[in-house]
Amino acid sequence: MAVDPSLAAGRVYPPQAYEVSREKIREFADAIGDADPLYRDPKAATERGYLDVIAPPTFAMLPVLRGFDQLVAELGVTYAQVIHVNQRFVHARPIRAGDQLLTTTTLESVRSAAGNVLLGIRCEIAAESGEPVCEATATLLVRPVDASDG
Amino acid sequence: MVDVGDTLTERQYQLTRADLVRYAGASGDANPIHWSDRVAVAAGLPGVIAHGMLTMALVGRLLTEWAGDPGALVEYRARFSHPVVVPDDDDGVTLSAAGVVTEVRDDGLVGVDLTVTVGAEKVLTQARAVVRPPGAR
Numbered sequence A: 001m002a003v004d005p006s007l008a009a010g011r012v013y014p015p016q017a018y019e020v021s022r023e024k025i026r027e028f029a030d031a032i033g034d035a036d037p038l039y040r041d042p043k044a045a046t047e048r049g050y051l052d053v054i055a056p057p058t059f060a061m062l063p064v065l066r067g068f069d070q071l072v073a074e075l076g077v078t079y080a081q082v083i084h085v086n087q088r089f090v091h092a093r094p095i096r097a098g099d100q101l102l103t104t105t106t107l108e109s110v111r112s113a114a115g116n117v118l119l120g121i122r123c124e125i126a127a128e129s130g131e132p133v134c135e136a137t138a139t140l141l142v143r144p145v146d147a148s149d150g
Numbered sequence B: 001m002v003d004v005g006d007t008l009t010e011r012q013y014q015l016t017r018a019d020l021v022r023y024a025g026a027s028g029d030a031n032p033i034h035w036s037d038r039v040a041v042a043a044g045l046p047g048v049i050a051h052g053m054l055t056m057a058l059v060g061r062l063l064t065e066w067a068g069d070p071g072a073l074v075e076y077r078a079r080f081s082h083p084v085v086v087p088d089d090d091d092g093v094t095l096s097a098a099g100v101v102t103e104v105r106d107d108g109l110v111g112v113d114l115t116v117t118v119g120a121e122k123v124l125t126q127a128r129a130v131v132r133p134p135g136a137r
Helices: A022-031 A042-047 A057-075 B017-027 B037-042 B052-067
Strands: A016-019 A082-091 A100-113 A116-126 A132-142 B007-015 B073-080 B093-104 B110-118 B121-131
Touching (some): A016 A057, A022 A057, A057 A082, A057 A100, A057 A116, A057 A132, A057 B052, A082 B052, B007 B052, B017 B052, B052 B073, B052 B093, B052 B121
Antiparallel strands (some): A016 A100, A100 A116, B073 B121, B093 B110
16 A cells, blocks of 8 residues: 555654663664673663663664554555665663653654655654653655565 | 764674574564565565664664763764665675764764765765763763
8 A cells, every 4th residue: 555645744643652671672782782781781880870771872763663663554554665764863861771761753744756655753752751862763765565566 | 082083993793684683573673674585575675684773773883882881872863875685694794884073062072974884885874973972971
């Protein structure tokens, strides 16, 4: 199914919860081959002034993906049609174990380009207290499902 | 003391299919173009490609190791300009990443431009970071 370019830009999706665990941070750090003890050892993290182990900067993509999932489901497309064009993070502070994050996703722009649709997306990640943690902006390109011969 | 023109030591990162599977699980990004040749080819790609975010995460290591603290990375952006095709063999593909300081701000934060390539191809463009430099805490 193709994306309707007349979709209302400005649509804000309901906030999605993401609870950050030490084990998930360790698993993610292992998957990117980063041995930094601040991702694994609470003692090392507190000695550096952090409340608990912190997450690698691009770990922010995990809560962001919850937002993308909402949007992709609503658009009626599959991820096999989706290409990640660009990504930007602005961190107010590192994500850390124990964070109860809430991510609010906004579809900022929808435009057609050469038969594809480009979606501009902004995700605001905040702590349970409302404290801003990270702002993530991205562009996703959605290919029409019948473009496999292109 | 950090100055414009300072370089971050170039690093190389090897990626195999096993790394893509591990990253898919750890990140929750189950897009089949990162593990199925059939789906990747149907999507118009040469074959299975790495997650753009995995490339970005590997290059992030260059930044956080240089800064000495992952919490020092304030802003990080990139455009996924060319797919990183990962062949189904033991060697996979090798990414090269290098950085140069392009700006030292009044508030002490520094801007870093990144060059990320596979062979001669730039796989990230507009790849930039804003970092609290080493020794600034």
